[in-house]
Amino acid sequence: MHVYLVGGCVRDRLLARLTGRPQPSSDRDWVVVGATPEDMLARGYLPVGNDFPVFLHPKTHEEYALARTERKTAPGYHGFVFHAAPDVTLEEDLRRRDLTINAMALDDDGQLIDPYGGLDDLKARRLRHVSPAFEEDPVRILRAARFAARFPDFRVADETLALMRRMVDAGEVDALVPERIFSEISRGLTAEAPLRMLDELEACGLWARLYADIALTPSVRALVERLACDGASLDLRLLALTSGAETGDAALRFLKSVRAPASALGLAQTFWSLRDALFGMKTPEDAARVFEKIDVVRRRERAEALLLFCSRLAEIEGLPVRWTQDELSQLLDAWTSIDAGAVAKAQTDPRAIPEAVRAARREALLACAGRLENARAPRP
Incomplete structure (x- = not known):
């Protein structure tokens, strides 16, 4: 029984050494060669894998997977049969991985096992598939694009991009499940350079095939x-x-x-339903109507997000705006500064309370807008 550290943790350690820059820590994943599920259970490991044997270490709770191979049996992400046995080698296990930079391992002595040139690709800043098995799993297209967003100075190898295009043309991506798509796209969007992910998804044709309306x-x-x-x-x-x-x-x-x-x-529904009103805020009265519709008192965070979004979109498209982002924040502060409870106590007729609160908020917003205009006026 031999245990090896594999995957992203190995990649990031090597990349940190090459660049001199620490990398975000990756979860440590382990591959076990020469063992059976019974061996793992006898050592106190806890089984967690449904499709193939994966175990949690009894103390560290890190994942240990038995070395395995896989065979394509049907389209899509789930169309695989896995084979895990003591005679599966580390090289065979690494061969089924997506990119060479993710197909390296370290043994107990810290020696690198790199049968597919992952270290050379790290040095060359190259994202390259390990084997033709890449073509069997459409999720790997998304992963390659996502890694391009995480490592913006890396480029997808020509042969890998050609393979990705063939997979798209063959309709393999049509079997992608939405949850896996979101998992990869969301990680790419929040990576260092999200445009790199979009570039690769366009270059291979996946975006046009699945999301032609966007x-x-x-x-x-x-x-x-x-x-x-x-x-x-x-x-x-x-x-x-x-x-x-x-x-x-x-x-x-x-x-x-x-x-x-x-x-x-929810954010998208609010934006698209109020799009014209948001970009049409030319007067304090316009702003008051939008603030009421957004319900900024109870949803201040959403309101700030929408106003930031509109400000950035207006900058990019050259749309005229009445207030800057900072000024809009001040208007929001004025609107939410009203103590609704105090206003309510001042009313003798309970039916007058809602309008009284609205009037107080409008008055505060108008006063703030006036101060902003005065601050803009040239001084004599």
Whole structure:
């Protein structure tokens, strides 16, 4: 029985040595060669794998998988039969992995096992498939694109991109399940250079095949990049992807198709239903109406996200705006500063309370807008 450290942890250790820059820590994954499930159970490991034998270490709770091979039996991500046995070698196990930089291992003595040239590809900043088995799993297209976003100075090897295109043309990507798509796209969108992921998904044809209604226009790309620089939330970055849709319905269909979280759907629904009003805020009265519709008192975070999004989109598309992002934040502060309870206590007729609260908020917003205008006025 031999145990090897494999995968992303090995890649990131080597990359840190090559670049002199620490890499985000990856979970440590282990491959066990020469053992059976019974051997693992006898040593106190806990079984967790349904499709193939994976175990948790009794103390560290890290994952230990028996070395395995796989055989394609049907289209899509689940169309595989796995074979795990003591005679499966480490090289055979590594051969089924996606990219060479993820197909390296370290033994107990820290010696590198690199049968497929992963270290050379790290040095060359190259994302290259390990073997023709890459073609059997469409998720690997998404992973290659996602790694391009994480490592923006790496390029997808020509032969790997050609393989990705063949997979798309053959319809293999049609079997992708939404949950796996979202898992990879969300990680790519929040990586260092999300545009690199979009570039690769367009280059291989996957985006056009699956999401023809969502155009990755120059404006969309610029917005994704700007929001990434802002450190914006995943929900905002997903909304940016849909900003090139022709209609709100198309945008929501896309988000639903990739199983985006409810928070992203809610943000998109609010944006598309109020799009014209958000970009049409020219007076304090306009802002008051939008604030009421967004319900900024109870949903301040969503309101700030929407206003940031609109500000960035207006900058990119050259749309005229009345207030800067900082000024909009001040207007939000004014609107939410009203003590609704105190206003309610001052009313003798309970039926007058809602309108009194609205009037107080409008008055505070108008006063703030006036101060902003005065601050803009040139001093004598």
